[in-house]
Amino acid sequence: MRTKPEQLINSPLSWLADSGPDDDIALSTRIRLARNFRATPFPIAGNQEALLQVRDLALDAIRESDAMLEPMEFDLPALNDVEKQLLLERRLISREMLNPNQASCLIADKDESLAAMINEEDHLRIQALSPGFQLNPVWNRINQFDDALSRRIPYAFDVHLGFLTSCPSNLGTGMRASVMLHLPGLAMSGQIAAVKQATGKLGLAIRGFYGEGSENFGNLYQISNQSTLGESEKQIIDRLSSIVTQIIIHEKKSRNFLFENKQSYLLNHVGRAYGILRHGYMISSEEALNSLSALRLGVDMGMFSSVDIHTVNELFINVQPSHLQLRAGKELSSEERDTERATLIRETLKAKRGR
Amino acid sequence: MRTKPEQLINSPLSWLADSGPDDDIALSTRIRLARNFRATPFPIAGNQEALLQVRDLALDAIRESDAMLEPMEFDLPALNDVEKQLLLERRLISREMLNPNQASCLIADKDESLAAMINEEDHLRIQALSPGFQLNPVWNRINQFDDALSRRIPYAFDVHLGFLTSCPSNLGTGMRASVMLHLPGLAMSGQIAAVKQATGKLGLAIRGFYGEGSENFGNLYQISNQSTLGESEKQIIDRLSSIVTQIIIHEKKSRNFLFENKQSYLLNHVGRAYGILRHGYMISSEEALNSLSALRLGVDMGMFSSVDIHTVNELFINVQPSHLQLRAGKELSSEERDTERATLIRETLKAKRGR
Numbered sequence: 001m002r003t004k005p006e007q008l009i010n011s012p013l014s015w016l017a018d019s020g021p022d023d024d025i026a027l028s029t030r031i032r033l034a035r036n037f038r039a040t041p042f043p044i045a046g047n048q049e050a051l052l053q054v055r056d057l058a059l060d061a062i063r064e065s066d067a068m069l070e071p072m073e074f075d076l077p078a079l080n081d082v083e084k085q086l087l088l089e090r091r092l093i094s095r096e097m098l099n100p101n102q103a104s105c106l107i108a109d110k111d112e113s114l115a116a117m118i119n120e121e122d123h124l125r126i127q128a129l130s131p132g133f134q135l136n137p138v139w140n141r142i143n144q145f146d147d148a149l150s151r152r153i154p155y156a157f158d159v160h161l162g163f164l165t166s167c168p169s170n171l172g173t174g175m176r177a178s179v180m181l182h183l184p185g186l187a188m189s190g191q192i193a194a195v196k197q198a199t200g201k202l203g204l205a206i207r208g209f210y211g212e213g214s215e216n217f218g219n220l221y222q223i224s225n226q227s228t229l230g231e232s233e234k235q236i237i238d239r240l241s242s243i244v245t246q247i248i249i250h251e252k253k254s255r256n257f258l259f260e261n262k263q264s265y266l267l268n269h270v271g272r273a274y275g276i277l278r279h280g281y282m283i284s285s286e287e288a289l290n291s292l293s294a295l296r297l298g299v300d301m302g303m304f305s306s307v308d309i310h311t312v313n314e315l316f317i318n319v320q321p322s323h324l325q326l327r328a329g330k331e332l333s334s335e336e337r338d339t340e341r342a343t344l345i346r347e348t349l350k351a352k353r354g355r
Numbered sequence: 356m357r358t359k360p361e362q363l364i365n366s367p368l369s370w371l372a373d374s375g376p377d378d379d380i381a382l383s384t385r386i387r388l389a390r391n392f393r394a395t396p397f398p399i400a401g402n403q404e405a406l407l408q409v410r411d412l413a414l415d416a417i418r419e420s421d422a423m424l425e426p427m428e429f430d431l432p433a434l435n436d437v438e439k440q441l442l443l444e445r446r447l448i449s450r451e452m453l454n455p456n457q458a459s460c461l462i463a464d465k466d467e468s469l470a471a472m473i474n475e476e477d478h479l480r481i482q483a484l485s486p487g488f489q490l491n492p493v494w495n496r497i498n499q500f501d502d503a504l505s506r507r508i509p510y511a512f513d514v515h516l517g518f519l520t521s522c523p524s525n526l527g528t529g530m531r532a533s534v535m536l537h538l539p540g541l542a543m544s545g546q547i548a549a550v551k552q553a554t555g556k557l558g559l560a561i562r563g564f565y566g567e568g569s570e571n572f573g574n575l576y577q578i579s580n581q582s583t584l585g586e587s588e589k590q591i592i593d594r595l596s597s598i599v600t601q602i603i604i605h606e607k608k609s610r611n612f613l614f615e616n617k618q619s620y621l622l623n624h625v626g627r628a629y630g631i632l633r634h635g636y637m638i639s640s641e642e643a644l645n646s647l648s649a650l651r652l653g654v655d656m657g658m659f660s661s662v663d664i665h666t667v668n669e670l671f672i673n674v675q676p677s678h679l680q681l682r683a684g685k686e687l688s689s690e691e692r693d694t695e696r697a698t699l700i701r702e703t704l705k706a707k708r709g710r
Contacts, residue, residue: 268635
């Protein structure tokens with residue numbers, strides 16, 4: 001069964017559309033594990049026959065595990081650029097998978113909360129995503145999935161090095177855990193640089209959600225562990241968890257400070273952003289993300305009865321270029337995307353208003 | 356009977372709130388006449404006794420004429436700066452009257468469509484104002500009022516020079532006729548400079564509604580005759596009328612061109628302006644006037660079912676500094692005015708939306 005990527009654009013992402021702990025600040029929690037098949041060349045070695053075998057074995061193991069209720073499969077080499085970009089925009093594949101090999105594929109559960117990339121840099125990368133800040137539940141879920149697969153797949157594992165991976169930076173646990181945070185309060189009060197410095201010193205990475213060169217767009221930041229070796233999964237998660245907890249406390253304080261001391265500035269900032277989102281007819285990606293950030297803050301501050309943060313969360317995904325193009329059913333110029341983006345936002349907010 | 360200026364802030368200006376010919380482009384038509392008492396020194400001579408006598412005679416004559424249904428009288432030297440500024444913002448007095456002499460006063464009809472300044476630069480300046488573009492009806496009205504006064508007041512008149520005035524630039528008819536035009540189409544298509552040049556060559560003046568240094572605010576322009584001598588009132592009005600008619604035709608063409616060829620630009624321009632007016636919490640005078648201009652254009656283009664141009668017209672007056680301060684009941688800093696201005700606009704547009 002093959003799924004067409006455009007089928008996804010109207011289906012809500014459970015990890016953004018549902019409620020979760022601390023979701024006023026934490027949009028989602030994600031953990032991915034890198035795994036490889038024992039005694040099989042890594043995908044980079046380019047042994048097509050071996051990789052096709054890996055793909056079939058991995059797909060069988062995943063299907064048999066019953067971890068996914070309604071699995072969707074995507075044959076990556078068969079997709080065009082816009083379709084692959086859509087999967088990237090939905091966090092279902094990595095940037096590397098924009099140039100897949102002939103045996104690359106993606107399998108994901110219908111609600112997109114569980115997914116596996118096959119034949120990326122590693123034979124297998126599995127991920128679980130949940131709304132809000134909930135590292136332990138997500139860990140339990142991905143761990144169970146991993147256990148089920150390990151009963152069917154002979155993993156490459158070394159007693160000293162742990163799980164063997166294509167890139168040494170993933171050796172050991174093969175785990176990357178991250179929490180996506182919305183930090184407009186810290187951004188407005190100029191504290192992001194300090195937060196970055198502190199998290200860096202503690203061995204964590206903090207980067208913009210939309211990747212290189214878009215660090216500040218939407219005030220969305222992803223905080224993740226840097227190292228995978230020398231600590232247990234539990235230790236990594238505990239450290240990440242305690243730092244994210246601190247950042248959330250700081251962000252709340254910043255929001256409260258702004259609300260108490262700069263209320264008209266805040267109201268004006270949020271109100272204008274909503275005005276432009278609700279009534280504009282052309283909007284660039286950067287302005288859209290920053291305005292959505294202001295709107296999300298306003299929703300949390302109780303300024304809007306008709307909009308909820310999950311609507312804003314989904315717009316953060318849906319305003320991206322490939323989402324707009326697949327929705328329109330054709331390639332769009334940058335200017336046409338600005339118009340489509342404004343239309344999507346306007347109509348989404350208008351529909352909410354009407355309720 | 357003395358009226359307090361703050362009583363005016365909640366009463367609609369008939370010459371902006373009512374409908375009139377071509378009011379999609381012409382906001383209002385105004386004619387004022389300068390008159391002086393025969394054998395009496397001009398106000399500049401500063402003979403207080405003579406000026407007080409002029410004031411009492413003029414007030415009596417105006418009351419007896421029955422031209423005003425509900426006359427309101429304002430003793431200018433008794434008013435504070437904000438109150439005088441309010442009368443200026445409502446076009447009831449001239450800038451000179453911000454520094455009145457002891458015998459200066461204003462009498463105006465309740466709906467502010469007819470008014471007389473006493474002891475400004477001339478002993479008497481009477482004006483009539485109507486919505487839209489209607490020079491002849493306004494002329495008939497002010498002419499009748501003038502006739503009625505001339506039966507009670509001995510006017511200074513010379514067979515060769517016509518009506519004698521304090522400043523030679525008003526000699527002859529003593530008339531200044533003007534039409535206030537909203538020209539966003541010509542402004543957006545960069546044709547205002549050409550219009551200014553052409554009207555100047557034809558002996559007319561074109562200036563920004565909000566005075567020196569604010570020429571472009573709100574895209575509101577006042578077109579008036581420059582000379583008062585050597586032509587009859589009818590000739591002056593006919594010339595002004597034919598040029599205003601031409602400008603209105605050009606403005607309509609420009610709007611249609613934009614609507615047909617730059618629709619998304621136009622929709623975006625108008626939509627964003629409405630968004631900021633409807634949802635902002637701080638707005639400067641300049642941004643408010645320019646956004647109101649865009650909104651007024653949008654209303655004319657049929658983009659809004661809930662807002663009418665008369666609401667926008669009134670906001671053009673009500674967002675001015677003294678209106679905001681008298682509404683708030685206290686002096687306001689520039690920043691406080693920006694907040695009050697945004698609140699007034701937001702609530703006005705919200706009330707309209709609710710209907």
